[in-house]
Amino acid sequence: TSYTLQFTRGYNNFGAGEQYFLGTNIHAKLxxxxxxxxKTSVSVDYQxxxxxxxxxxxxxxxxxxxxxxLISDTISIGVLVGYEERDSxxxxxxxxxxxxxxxxxxxxxxxxxxx
Numbered sequence: 001t002s003y004t005l006q007f008t009r010g011y012n013n014f015g016a017g018e019q020y021f022l023g024t025n026i027h028a029k030l031x032x033x034x035x036x037x038x039k040t041s042v043s044v045d046y047q048x049x050x051x052x053x054x055x056x057x058x059x060x061x062x063x064x065x066x067x068x069x070l071i072s073d074t075i076s077i078g079v080l081v082g083y084e085e086r087d088s089x090x091x092x093x094x095x096x097x098x099x100x101x102x103x104x105x106x107x108x109x110x111x112x113x114x115x
Contacts, residue, residue: 001030001031001032001033002030002031003028003029003030003031004027004028004029005027005028006025006026006027006028007025007026007027008023008024008025008027009022009023009024009025010022010023010025011023019051019052019053019054020051020052021049021050021051021052022049022050022052023047023048023049024047024048024050025045025046025047026045026046026047027043027044027045027046028043028044028045029041029042029043029044030042030043036070037069037070038067038068038069038070039066039067039068039070039076039078040065040066040067040068041064041065041066041068042063042064042065042066043062043063043064043065044061044062044063045060045061045062045063046059046060046061047059047060048060055089055090056088056089056090056093057088057089058086058087058088058089058093059086059087059088060084060085060086060087061083061084061085061086062082062083062084063082063083063084064080064081064082064083065080065081065082066078066079066080066081067079068105074106074107074108075104075105075106075107076104076105077102077103077104077105078102078103078105079100079101079102079103080100080101080103081099081100082097082098082099082100082101083096083097083098083099084096084097084098084099085097
């Protein structure tokens with residue numbers, strides 16, 4: 001069993017000229033490994049964006065659940081189901097999205113020295 005709880009805050013450019021926002025993020029994740037081959041995870045993310053020189057403010061929620069099959073120590077395949085919602089105080093900036101992703105992952109540790 002592993003868990004992550006993370007808090008970050010940063011000043012970001014959102015790609016529209018010289019427009020910036022202050023982002024506050026909270027991330028929580030819980031993972032469990034079964035039989036050394038099946039890994040399940042559930043995560044929740046919250047982000048608040050407060051835009052500089054604007055009255056715009058967005059709240060964003062993401063909830064995801066995944067199941068991965070570990071083929072080896074470095075290779076896995078899996079499925080991820082997610083839900084994302086953004087609530088903005090500006091018209092036409094709200095959205096809701098549900099998604100399913102099938103993935104293949106390869107992990108390699110470049111920093112380890114060969115023995």
